[in-house]
Amino acid sequence: MSQRELWATRIGLILAMAGNAVGMGNFLRFPAQAAKNGGGAFIIPYFIALILMGVPLMWLEWSMGKIGAREKRHTTISIFEVLWKNPISKYLGSIGVSLTMMFVVYYMVIESWTLMYTFFSIKGSFMNVGSIENMRNFLYQFQGVESGEFFSSDLTMLLGWIIIVAINVYILYRGVSQGIEKLAYIAMPLLILFAIILVIRVFTLGTPDPSVPENSVQSGLAWLYNPDFSKLAFFSVWLAAAGQIFYTLSIGQGTVQTYASYAPEKQDVALTGLTTASTNEFCEVVLGGSIAIPVAVAYFGIQTTMLIAQKGSFDIGFVAMPIIFTKIPLGALFGAIWFLLLFFAGLTSSVALTSPFIAFLREKFGLNRTKAVLLTGIILFLFGLPNALFIKFGYLDQYDFWIGTVALVVFALIEVIVYAWIYGGEKMWEELTGNADIRIPRIFYYVIKYIVPLYLIILLSGWLYQDLSSDKSEILLKGIEEEKIPYIWLARISLISFFLFVAVLIKIPFRKKEEANEA
Amino acid sequence: MKLNIYGLIIMISSWTLITGIFVYCYYKVLKTEKK
Numbered sequence: 245m246s247q248r249e250l251w252a253t254r255i256g257l258i259l260a261m262a263g264n265a266v267g268m269g270n271f272l273r274f275p276a277q278a279a280k281n282g283g284g285a286f287i288i289p290y291f292i293a294l295i296l297m298g299v300p301l302m303w304l305e306w307s308m309g310k311i312g313a314r315e316k317r318h319t320t321i322s323i324f325e326v327l328w329k330n331p332i333s334k335y336l337g338s339i340g341v342s343l344t345m346m347f348v349v350y351y352m353v354i355e356s357w358t359l360m361y362t363f364f365s366i367k368g369s370f371m372n373v374g375s376i377e378n379m380r381n382f383l384y385q386f387q388g389v390e391s392g393e394f395f396s397s398d399l400t401m402l403l404g405w406i407i408i409v410a411i412n413v414y415i416l417y418r419g420v421s422q423g424i425e426k427l428a429y430i431a432m433p434l435l436i437l438f439a440i441i442l443v444i445r446v447f448t449l450g451t452p453d454p455s456v457p458e459n460s461v462q463s464g465l466a467w468l469y470n471p472d473f474s475k476l477a478f479f480s481v482w483l484a485a486a487g488q489i490f491y492t493l494s495i496g497q498g499t500v501q502t503y504a505s506y507a508p509e510k511q512d513v514a515l516t517g518l519t520t521a522s523t524n525e526f527c528e529v530v531l532g533g534s535i536a537i538p539v540a541v542a543y544f545g546i547q548t549t550m551l552i553a554q555k556g557s558f559d560i561g562f563v564a565m566p567i568i569f570t571k572i573p574l575g576a577l578f579g580a581i582w583f584l585l586l587f588f589a590g591l592t593s594s595v596a597l598t599s600p601f602i603a604f605l606r607e608k609f610g611l612n613r614t615k616a617v618l619l620t621g622i623i624l625f626l627f628g629l630p631n632a633l634f635i636k637f638g639y640l641d642q643y644d645f646w647i648g649t650v651a652l653v654v655f656a657l658i659e660v661i662v663y664a665w666i667y668g669g670e671k672m673w674e675e676l677t678g679n680a681d682i683r684i685p686r687i688f689y690y691v692i693k694y695i696v697p698l699y700l701i702i703l704l705s706g707w708l709y710q711d712l713s714s715d716k717s718e719i720l721l722k723g724i725e726e727e728k729i730p731y732i733w734l735a736r737i738s739l740i741s742f743f744l745f746v747a748v749l750i751k752i753p754f755r756k757k758e759e760a761n762e763a
Numbered sequence: 764m765k766l767n768i769y770g771l772i773i774m775i776s777s778w779t780l781i782t783g784i785f786v787y788c789y790y791k792v793l794k795t796e797k798k
Contacts, residue, residue, distance in 0.1 A: 254796050284773040291777070463764045470770035515795070519788035526785040530778050546764060681795045 248316050249420040251506055256421070258516055259428035261503050262523035263592025265494045266435065268354065270528040271586060272557035274488060275468065275537040279553050281484045282475030283468050287529075289476070289485035294525070297699045298489040300692045301656055302521050303684070305495060306513035307675040308663060309504020318505045318603035320498040320659075321750060327667040334750055336658050340498030341600045342746045343651040345620075346739055347497065348597035349628040350643040352412065353635075355590035356404035357562060358583050360386070365579030370566045376544075376552070379563045389636040398633070405632045408594075413621040415595050416602060419613055420506050424595050431588040432523075438585040439531040445578060446539045452571070459545045464538030467546050483706045486699065487649070492528055493521060494593065496652035496659070498600040505603075514680035527589075535582075540564045543571065561586065598624070608749065627738060637731035638724070645718045646739055649707065657700040664693045 251257040278286045312323045324337030364370055373379050373394075384390045388398025415423040451460040475481050490496055500520075504513065540549040540560060552559045569579035598620060605616040631640045664672050673689050708719075716723045721732060766774070 255792060258792060284770050287773055287777055458764065462766060465774065466764040466766040466770055469774040470764070470767050471773060512795075515788065515791055518784070519792055522781065522785040522788050525781045529781050681791060 249506055250508070251425055252421040253425075254507075254511075254516070256425040256428060257503065257507055258519050258523075259432045260424050260592070260596070261500065261516070261520045263428045263432050263435075264499050264503065264596035265492065265520055265524040265593075266432075266527045267492070267494070267589050267593040268358070268561070268586050269488075269491050269557070270524065270532040270589060271439070271535060272532075272561040273491060274528045274532050275535075276553045276557045276560055277484055277488050278468055278533065279537055279550070281481045282472040282478075284471030285473050285475045286481060286485055287469070288471075289482045290488060293482075293486040293489040293699070294521075296691060296695050297486060298493050298495065299518065299521050300688055300696050301495040301660075302493055302500065303513065303517045303676055303688070304659065304663060304672070304692055304696075305500035306504050306517040306520075307672065308659070309501040309507070310509075310511055310513050310675055312501055312505030313507050313511065314509045318502050318607055319600050320501050321604060322607060323501055323505070324662060328662050333662065335747055336662065337498075338746045338750055339651065339655045339658065339743070340501070341604050342743045343647055343655060344497045344499055344597045344599075345601045345623065345746075346627070346643060346647045346651075346742055348594050349624055350631040350640045350647075351590065351597060352408050352594055352624065352628055353401075353405055353632045353640060354558075355587065355594055356401060356408040356632075357386070358586040358590055359408060360400060360404035361562065361566070362580050362583040362587055365566075365569065365576050365583055368576055371570050371576065373566070373570070376548075376563060376567060379567050380559070382566075383558075383562045387635050388633070398635075402632055405628065408591075409621065409624050409628065411591065412594050412598060412624070413617055415591075416598055416620070417614060417617045424599070427595065428592060431592050435585055435588040435592075436527065436531070438581045438588075439527065439535065441581060442578065442585070443531055443534045445572075446535055446542075449539065449542050449572070452542055456545070459542055461538045461542045463546060464541030464549075465534075467541055467549075468533055468537050479706060480710065483703060483710065486703050487707075490652055490656070490703075491648065493524055494596070496654075496656035497597070498655075499596045502600045502603050503596065510679050512679050512681040513676060514684050515682045518682065536560050536565060539568055543568050604746075604749075608752075627742065630734070630738065634731050634734075638728045639731050639735045642718075642732050642735035643739065646736070650704075653700055653704050653707075657697060657704070660692065660697045660700070664697075669693045 251260070308323050311326055312318055315326050317323050317326065320337040320340030321334045322337070324333040327333065370379065370382055373382050381390070381392060382394045385392050385395040386401055388401060391397060415427050417423065446461060449461050451457055453459060494500070537549065540552065544552070544564065549564070552564050565582055566579060569575035569582070572578060602613070602616045602620050605611050605619055606613065631643060669689065672692070677684055711717050711719050714722070721729060724732065
């Protein structure tokens, strides 16, 4: 087993955990999802999913990490071995390590866009781009999807991606308290400060063009919050809300357990878990919901904003927002603040996502941090490069679908079954409520044991049904251009290969142990 | 489009609830912080 590292302070752990949860999705995905799914009516299933699934899963994962802290185990692989004395448990636990690693390889590509757009803002690179269509071309040319007047190749993005991998590797090399915790102490307060500055700027915009009074910040808020109760009858809205909760809280991965396992053995997980969730929700609903959509409606009107939102969250963040920065006073400054905010949100999440794999290499092979981080850096590079190079062929989208949508829910379901059912509901409850600084109502015992798995099964079945019955099925590759298909299969094979690779790695030290015993 | 009464209620109540829990949690964490 590796020598155990510890967080220097409890508040440091909470900030790092909040940094893990607060990501780019809080500022881009949530407002787009809310606007697309019935505005204020979306908030109702969103809060229901938060209470019945999000917070309980957050507590469950924190308390698994607490077991890890006591048993000096830092990954879901070794924690699952404690929860279930069965040879299969470590392989089930390995999904938590593999999926976070496969998550971060494409997440870092997106993170690199935020860093490079920060530079573009400061340099004024997109200040004369003009229309929405031109700004979209700017983004596509930057990503290497097409070439043209702004960028002839994706070299600029690749440079940004290499810088991002290097920054992440350096922070992780510095360790838990000197690297990740210090980053959280700097990045989280700055992130909240930047978001507050932007919210104040947005709320003081009023009606930018008095000749079009319907295009205002108030209209944006009305679009986001005026409920369309008829949408509550659509199952897809409930699925979108539950999916958003999953994505935003960073649950169903192996990160919360790894971070919590570096805390003292007798830690409170009830208050710290709730603090993490509330920080994320503050950043998402109060701050995230008050920036991109209200300002986009104020400048483009509801119809155009709706069209932009339909194209996806990135079009709001990297197309609509840059155009707005070209129109407001001190636009370069506010542009830099916006992209730096996204960069910090991304960075605190990516170091968290990489941590379980480093912990795995250390505890299974006894590697020191330097060697483990170096090996992880090589894997980040090897698996990340095709994600950066083949964006136009849907390679990154495949990773996002299988990892960012499907695998998280599957792993969360496995966690609940192994922990609340096989390990035992009462023992789980004792872990959760022991040393707690707040009292968790007993009803959450039943919520975790019965409602959460039911919710997850409905969510998974709903998504599968929705995808398989769609004309654009991701699973069945319906409506996909011929030229993309080889790349999509390459993405799928690389994902399966990595999951198998980790499973084989698990096997190696055990064989050695058995051989040693025989000798 | 103007914020209607339902929109206003949803916006203010969700912001108040989330901010309230957020502030309470940090108050409680700082109060109970043990190194």
